[in-house]
Amino acid sequence: ETGVTQTPRHLVMGMTNKKSLKCEQHLGHNAMYWYKQSAKKPLELMFVYSLEERVENNSVPSRFSPECPNSSHLFLHLHTLQPEDSALYLCASSQARAGDNEQFFGPGTRLTVL
Amino acid sequence: AQKVTQAQTEISVVEKEDVTLDCVYETRDTTYYLFWYKQPPSGELVFLIRRNSFDEQNEISGRYSWNFQKSTSSFNFTITASQVVDSAVYFCALSEFESGGSYIPTFGRGTSLIVHP
Numbered sequence: 031e032t033g034v035t036q037t038p039r040h041l042v043m044g045m046t047n048k049k050s051l052k053c054e055q056h057l058g059h060n061a062m063y064w065y066k067q068s069a070k071k072p073l074e075l076m077f078v079y080s081l082e083e084r085v086e087n088n089s090v091p092s093r094f095s096p097e098c099p100n101s102s103h104l105f106l107h108l109h110t111l112q113p114e115d116s117a118l119y120l121c122a123s124s125q126a127r128a129g130d131n132e133q134f135f136g137p138g139t140r141l142t143v144l
Numbered sequence: 145a146q147k148v149t150q151a152q153t154e155i156s157v158v159e160k161e162d163v164t165l166d167c168v169y170e171t172r173d174t175t176y177y178l179f180w181y182k183q184p185p186s187g188e189l190v191f192l193i194r195r196n197s198f199d200e201q202n203e204i205s206g207r208y209s210w211n212f213q214k215s216t217s218s219f220n221f222t223i224t225a226s227q228v229v230d231s232a233v234y235f236c237a238l239s240e241f242e243s244g245g246s247y248i249p250t251f252g253r254g255t256s257l258i259v260h261p
Contacts, residue, residue: 066257070238071253072251072252072253073235073251073254075248075249075250075251078248085242085248086242118187118188120187122189125245126247130177130194130239131247132179132191132194132195133181133189133191133249134191135181135188135189135190136188137187137188138187138188140187
């Protein structure tokens with residue numbers, strides 16, 4: 031595997047389900063990000079982990095819970111979601127603490143909440 | 145107020161036309177970084193270019209060129225002789241140093257470019 035991978039690529043869940051999104055980066059980076067991209071909104075930064083510590087939360091609802099067990103893996107745990115949470119969830123990685131480093135994105139997980 | 149403004153929501157051109165995507169940013173920092181990303185229909189954003197605030201030199205890469213002007217806080221992107229494969233959503237992003245010790249990027253809303261054959 032190379033770059034940034036995300037699983038699953040597609041997920042359909044009910045409002046009472048609990049699921050998790052997984053992201054893995056094979057680039058040796060030490061910062062990872064979760065973004066939400068919905069049809070009519072810009073990319074929304076949800077969480078940032080730099081050197082495995084959460085840096086920014088951006089007031090995301092508590093039904094989204096991130097986990098970063100090491101610098102290569104990032105999870106987004108989902109529970110009791112709402113239909114408006116349906117979106118493309120993108121994971122990205124970069125070298126932290128150096129602003130000129132570009133982000134590398136995964137292909138995203140298309141989430142549908144019924 | 146948005147920190148990164150991409151006023152063009154959607155642009156439609158015919159193949160071989162030149163097209164410019166606008167990006168205007170807002171920051172109080174003297175050191176910052178600007179980026180352009182491309183998101184094709186497959187969904188994965190792909191990095192195109194970055195610029196730091198001290199380097200106003202324009203850049204050309206094949207059919208792509210970028211015009212960075214600090215005086216107008218703009219970082220515009222031009223595609224020359226557009227092709228159908230250029231059809232995608234293009235994002236401009238600004239990276240500033242945050243008090244927490246990291247650079248946090250802010251993305252514009254994106255411009256959807258449709259190139260017709």
